[in-house]
Amino acid sequence: xxxxxxxxxxxxxxxxxxxxxxxxxxxxxxxxxxxxxxxxxxxxxxxxxxxxxxxxxxxxxxxxxxxxxxxxxxxxxxxxxxxxxxxxxxxxxxxxxxxxxxxxxxxxxxxxxxxxxxxxxxxxxxxxxxxxxxxxxxxxxxxxxxxxxxxxxxxxxxxxxxxxxxxxxxxxxxxxxxxxxxxxxxxxxxxxxxxxxxxxxxxxxxxxxxxxxxxxxxxxxxxxxxxxxxxxxxxxxxxxxxxxxxxxxxxxxxxxxxxxxxxxxxxxxxxxxxxxxxxxxxxxxxxxxxxxxxxxxxxxxxxxxxxxxxxxxxxxxxxxxxx
Amino acid sequence: xxxxxxxxxxxxxxxxxxxxxxxxxxxxxxxxxxxxxxxxxxxxxxxxxxxxxxxxxxxxxxxxxxxxxxxxxxxxxxxxxxxxxxxxxxxxxxxxxxxxxxxxxxxxxxxxxxxxxxxxxxxxxxxxxxxxxxxxxxxxxxxxxxxxxxxxxxxxxxxxxxxxxxxxxxxxxxxxxxxxxxxxxxxxxxxxxxxxxxxxxxxxxxxxxxxxxxxxxxxxxxxxxxxxxxxxxxxxxxxxxxxxxxxxxxxxxxxxxxxxxxxxxxxxxxxxxxxxxxxxxxxxxxxxxxxxxxxxxxxxxxxxxxxxxxxxxxxxxxxxx
Numbered sequence: 001x002x003x004x005x006x007x008x009x010x011x012x013x014x015x016x017x018x019x020x021x022x023x024x025x026x027x028x029x030x031x032x033x034x035x036x037x038x039x040x041x042x043x044x045x046x047x048x049x050x051x052x053x054x055x056x057x058x059x060x061x062x063x064x065x066x067x068x069x070x071x072x073x074x075x076x077x078x079x080x081x082x083x084x085x086x087x088x089x090x091x092x093x094x095x096x097x098x099x100x101x102x103x104x105x106x107x108x109x110x111x112x113x114x115x116x117x118x119x120x121x122x123x124x125x126x127x128x129x130x131x132x133x134x135x136x137x138x139x140x141x142x143x144x145x146x147x148x149x150x151x152x153x154x155x156x157x158x159x160x161x162x163x164x165x166x167x168x169x170x171x172x173x174x175x176x177x178x179x180x181x182x183x184x185x186x187x188x189x190x191x192x193x194x195x196x197x198x199x200x201x202x203x204x205x206x207x208x209x210x211x212x213x214x215x216x217x218x219x220x221x222x223x224x225x226x227x228x229x230x231x232x233x234x235x236x237x238x239x240x241x242x243x244x245x246x247x248x249x250x251x252x253x254x255x256x257x258x259x260x261x262x263x264x265x266x267x268x269x270x271x272x273x274x275x276x277x278x279x280x281x282x283x284x285x286x287x288x289x290x291x292x293x294x295x296x297x298x299x300x301x302x303x304x305x306x307x308x309x310x311x312x313x314x315x316x317x318x319x320x321x322x323x
Numbered sequence: 324x325x326x327x328x329x330x331x332x333x334x335x336x337x338x339x340x341x342x343x344x345x346x347x348x349x350x351x352x353x354x355x356x357x358x359x360x361x362x363x364x365x366x367x368x369x370x371x372x373x374x375x376x377x378x379x380x381x382x383x384x385x386x387x388x389x390x391x392x393x394x395x396x397x398x399x400x401x402x403x404x405x406x407x408x409x410x411x412x413x414x415x416x417x418x419x420x421x422x423x424x425x426x427x428x429x430x431x432x433x434x435x436x437x438x439x440x441x442x443x444x445x446x447x448x449x450x451x452x453x454x455x456x457x458x459x460x461x462x463x464x465x466x467x468x469x470x471x472x473x474x475x476x477x478x479x480x481x482x483x484x485x486x487x488x489x490x491x492x493x494x495x496x497x498x499x500x501x502x503x504x505x506x507x508x509x510x511x512x513x514x515x516x517x518x519x520x521x522x523x524x525x526x527x528x529x530x531x532x533x534x535x536x537x538x539x540x541x542x543x544x545x546x547x548x549x550x551x552x553x554x555x556x557x558x559x560x561x562x563x564x565x566x567x568x569x570x571x572x573x574x575x576x577x578x579x580x581x582x583x584x585x586x587x588x589x590x591x592x593x594x595x596x597x598x599x600x601x602x603x604x605x606x607x608x609x610x611x612x613x614x615x616x617x618x619x620x621x622x623x624x625x626x627x628x629x630x631x632x633x634x635x636x637x638x639x640x641x642x643x644x
Contacts, residue, residue, distance in 0.1 A: 011479065018483035026495040147624035149575045151582050151598060152616040155605055163606055261490050262582055277583055280494055292491055
C-alpha cells in the first residue's frame with residue numbers, strides 16, 4: 001500500500017514539473033515582449049533592456065526555470081510584473097492568487113453543490129422508475145443540456161432571469177463579507193449556468209450504477225424486510241452506487257476552472273479565471289505559472305482524494321489494495 | 324492478413340480505468356441498461372424506435388449544415404462581410420423573404436454569416452479532429468503494442484497534458500501563434516491528442532493478445548506491419564465514434580476561444596464568434612445570439628447522437644456475440 005502511494009506521489013511530482021516546464025516554454029514561445037507590455041509600445045531600448053535584466057529575460061530559459069523552481073520549493077512564487085515597472089508596486093503572485101481564490105472557490109463549490117443537489121434525486125428516481133416517463137424526459141433534457149456550452153446557457157439565463165424577469169443583477173461581484181445576501185444574488189446565476197453543464201453527467205452516471213445496485217440481492221432483502229422504497233434507495237442503494245459519480249465529480253471539479261474562466265469573464269468576477277486570462281494577455285509569466293501550478297496541483301490533489309474516498313466507501317477496494 | 328476480424332474480447336475486458344471515453348462513459352443515456360434483460364419487450368422496441376428517429380433527425384441536420392457549408396458559394400447569399408443596404412442593422416428574424424434571418428449589429432446578413440460561419444466552425448473542427456486523431460492513434464498503437472519504457476514515458480507526458488486545465492492549454496497555445504484559423508486548429512489538435520491516444524492504447528493492449536496478432540507474429544510479420552496492418556484496421560470503427568464526439572467538443576471549444584479573444588479574427592464569421600458578438604445586443608436583439616447558439620447546440624447534439632449510436636452498436640457487436 002505504501003509502495004503504491006509512493007509510486008503515485010512520484011508520478012504526481014513528475015507531472016507537475018512537466019506542467020510547469022510546458023508553461024514556461026509556451027509563454028516563452030509566445031510573441032510579444034513583456035517589457036513592451038509594461039512600458040508601452042514606444043519604450044526606449046535601454047529601458048526595455050533594464051526590464052529584461054530585471055525580469056531575467058536576458059538569461060536562457062532553463063536558467064530562469066531553475067531559478068523559478070528553486071523559489072517555488074521555498075514557497076515563493078515570485079512577483080507579478082503586469083503593468084508595474086517599479087519594484088515596490090509589484091504584487092506577489094501568492095497574494096494575487098489568495099485574493100482571487102475565494103471568488104473562484106465560492107463559484108465552483110456553489111455550482112458543484114447545485115449540480116449534485118439536482119443530479120442525485122434525478123439520478124436515483126430515474127433509476128428507480130427506469131424506462132418510465134420521468135426517466136425518458138430526463139434523458140431527453142440531458143441530451144440537450146450536454147450539448148449546450150456554458151457560453152450559451154449563461155446568456156440564456158441572463159436573458160430570462162435578468163432582462164425579462166428582472167430578478168437578479170446582471171454582472172459584478174459583491175464579496176461575501178460585505179453583504180452575504182447581495183453576494184448570493186450575484187453568484188447564483190453564474191453558478192447555475194456552470195451547474196447545468198454538470199447535472200447530466202452526474203445524474204447519468206449515478207443512474208447507471210444505481211440500476212446495477214438495485215438488482216443486487218441485498219436490495220431485494222431490504223425490500224423483503226418491508227422497508228419503504230425511499231429508505232431502500234437512500235440508505236441502502238445510494239452509497240454503493242456512488243463510485244462512478246465520485247470519480248466523475250473529481251474529474252469535473254478539476255475541469256471546472258475552465259468553465260470558471262468563461263463565467264468569470266462573462267460576469268466580471270475578479271477570480272482565478274479572470275486573473276489567468278489577464279496575465280496570459282499581458283505575458284505575465286510569473287502569474288500565469290503560479291495560477292497554472294495552483295490549478296494543476298488542485299486537480300491532482302482532488303483526484304488523489306477521490307482515490308482515498310473509494311477505500312472509505314467500499315471496503316472491498318481497501319482489501320484489494322492491501323492484498 | 325489485414326482482414327478486420329470481429330472483435331472477440333468482451334467489452335468489459337478492454338476497459339481501461341483511465342480511458343476517458345471508455346465503454347461506460349461513452350454509452351448513451353437512452354440505451355443505458357437497455358440490453359433487453361430487464362426491460363419488457365414493448366418498451367425496448369419503443370426505445371429503439373425513438374432512438375432511430377433521433378439518429379435520423381441528427382443525420383438530417385448534419386447533412387443540411389454540411390451541405391449548405393459546402394455549397395455556400397452557390398447559394399443566393401449576400402457577402403458575409405458587407406452591409407445589406409436595404410435593411411437596418413439588427414433587423415429581426417422573418418422581416419423579409421430574401422433576408423429571412425435578418426441582419427446583425429453592423430447590418431450584415433445573418434443568413435450568410437450563419438452559413439459561412441458553419442463552414443468555418445466545421446472546417447476547424449474536422450481538420451483539428453483529424454490531426455489529433457492521426458497523431459493520437461499512432462501514439463496509442465505504438466505505446467500499447469511496444470509497452471515498457473516508451474509506454475511509461477509517453478504516459479507521463481500525456482498525464483501532464485491532461486493535468487493542464489483544457490482551456491488554459493488552449494489559451495496558451497492560441498496566444499502563441501498569429502490570430503488566425505491555423506493557430507486555432509493547432510491548439511485544438513494538441514488538446515485532442517491524449518484522448519485518442521488513450522482509447523487507441525487501451526484497445527491495442529487487448530488486440531495485441533489476440534490470435535490473429537500472434538499468428539502474424541509467428542509468421543514473421545514485422546512489428547511495423549503488425550501495428551499498422553493488423554491492429555490499426557481493427558481500431559477504425561471505435562476511433563470513428565470517438566471522432567464524432569471529439570468533433571462535437573471541438574465545435575464548442577472553438578466558441579470558447581472566441582470568448583477569450585483568441586478565436587477566428589473578425590470579420591470572418593464563426594458560430595462561436597457570432598455568439599460572442601451577439602452578447603452585446605442581448606437586450607435589444609436577442610436573436611443575434613440565439614440564432615447561432617441554436618445552430619451550434621443542434622449541431623453538437625447531432626454529432627453526439629450519431630457518435631454515441633455508433634459507439635453503442637460497436638459495444639453491442641462486441642458484447643452480444
